[in-house]
Amino acid sequence: MLVTGLEILKKAREEGYGVGAFNVNNMEFLQAVLEAAEEQRSPVILALSEGAMKYGGRALTLMAVELAKEARVPVAVHLDHGSSYESVLRALRAGFTSVMIDKSHEDFETNVRETRRVVEAAHAVGVTVEAELGRLAGIEEHVAVDEKDALLTNPEEARIFMERTGADYLAVAIGTSHGAYKGKGRPFIDHARLERIARLVPAPLVLHGASAVPPELVERFRASGGEIGEAAGIHPEDIKKAISLGIAKINTDTDLRLAFTALIREALNKNPKEFDPRKYLGPAREAVKEVVKSRMELFGSVGRA
Numbered sequence: 295m296l297v298t299g300l301e302i303l304k305k306a307r308e309e310g311y312g313v314g315a316f317n318v319n320n321m322e323f324l325q326a327v328l329e330a331a332e333e334q335r336s337p338v339i340l341a342l343s344e345g346a347m348k349y350g351g352r353a354l355t356l357m358a359v360e361l362a363k364e365a366r367v368p369v370a371v372h373l374d375h376g377s378s379y380e381s382v383l384r385a386l387r388a389g390f391t392s393v394m395i396d397k398s399h400e401d402f403e404t405n406v407r408e409t410r411r412v413v414e415a416a417h418a419v420g421v422t423v424e425a426e427l428g429r430l431a432g433i434e435e436h437v438a439v440d441e442k443d444a445l446l447t448n449p450e451e452a453r454i455f456m457e458r459t460g461a462d463y464l465a466v467a468i469g470t471s472h473g474a475y476k477g478k479g480r481p482f483i484d485h486a487r488l489e490r491i492a493r494l495v496p497a498p499l500v501l502h503g504a505s506a507v508p509p510e511l512v513e514r515f516r517a518s519g520g521e522i523g524e525a526a527g528i529h530p531e532d533i534k535k536a537i538s539l540g541i542a543k544i545n546t547d548t549d550l551r552l553a554f555t556a557l558i559r560e561a562l563n564k565n566p567k568e569f570d571p572r573k574y575l576g577p578a579r580e581a582v583k584e585v586v587k588s589r590m591e592l593f594g595s596v597g598r599a
């Protein structure tokens with residue numbers, strides 16, 4: 295059933311598990327994520343970025359909202375990294391039940407003002423809001439505290455920010471970053487900082503840039519002809535610890551893309567004569583579904599629907 299992001303995330307934070315927000319760009323990703331959620335009896339968040347909405351248009355947003363309504367588990371349809379008030383309005387009009395306004399690159403007062411404005415519009419139509427404070431950036435452990443404060447989320451600022459904006463959940467910067475190159479080896483995750491934020495912010499917390507970029511997946515991508523450098527993702531133990539400290543929504547995009555692309559390459563390499571898209575998109579869809587199912591196991595959301 296189609297529910298708001300807060301309905302899913304409030305329960306997750308209270309009960310100490312995480313819920314995956316999986317970025318989808320096409321029919322196969324949508325089907326993979328929803329089938330995984332139903333098989334795992336897990337709530338799930340379908341995340342559409344502005345790029346996804348541009349690429350898929352009404353075909354994608356209609357499918358996402360209608361399939362969410364028909365799903366046998368709770369599903370929220372979420373605008374990922376909304377960059378403007380207008381973009382949020384388009385998502386609201388498309389029937390989304392969760393919207394992110396990402397003004398974390400702006401100064402504090404601008405972020406507060408813009409987020410507040412989105413909260414008013416979204417709440418007026420029963421939709422919940424994700425905001426962001428702090429700069430997503432991979433950061434070395436030894437980096438000076440004041441430099442960390444300049445980049446990562448400041449706990450006291452987070453408290454004030456959530457009180458002044460009325461946002462429903464907060465994306466925090468604690469050392470993760472988007473994409474396949476999150477740092478050298480095991481990225482440093484500032485759990486002490488997260489603990490301080492969680493003590494001051496009772497709202498569900500969100501972790502961006504959380505893909506694991508597992509070595510076996512990177513290897514499979516390379517073996518199929520893909521080119522990728524020294525890739526590194528977030529260690530599963532760091533994900534579990536972050537969830538135990540208050541993270542309720544975990545964003546995964548890169549792992550799905552790597553799986554989908556590797557399987558397509560493999561299928562095309564295996565049979566150069568093939569030109570039925572279902573013969574390579576189908577196996578790719580299955581691979582994405584398996585990644586989603588394993589992420590749900592890691593997050594602890596299996597059986598929570």
Ligand SMILES: O=C(COP(=O)(O)O)NO
Nearest residue numbers: 473502503504505547548
């Ligand atoms: O934060 C993400 C995805 O992060 P990854 O690149 O680690 O999958 N989407 O908003």
Ligand SMILES: [Ca+2]
Nearest residue numbers: 396398399426
């Ligand atoms: Ca941001």
Ligand code: NA
Nearest residue numbers: 373374375394
């Ligand atoms: Na988001």
Ligand SMILES: [Zn+2]
Nearest residue numbers: 472502503545
């Ligand atoms: Zn993100």
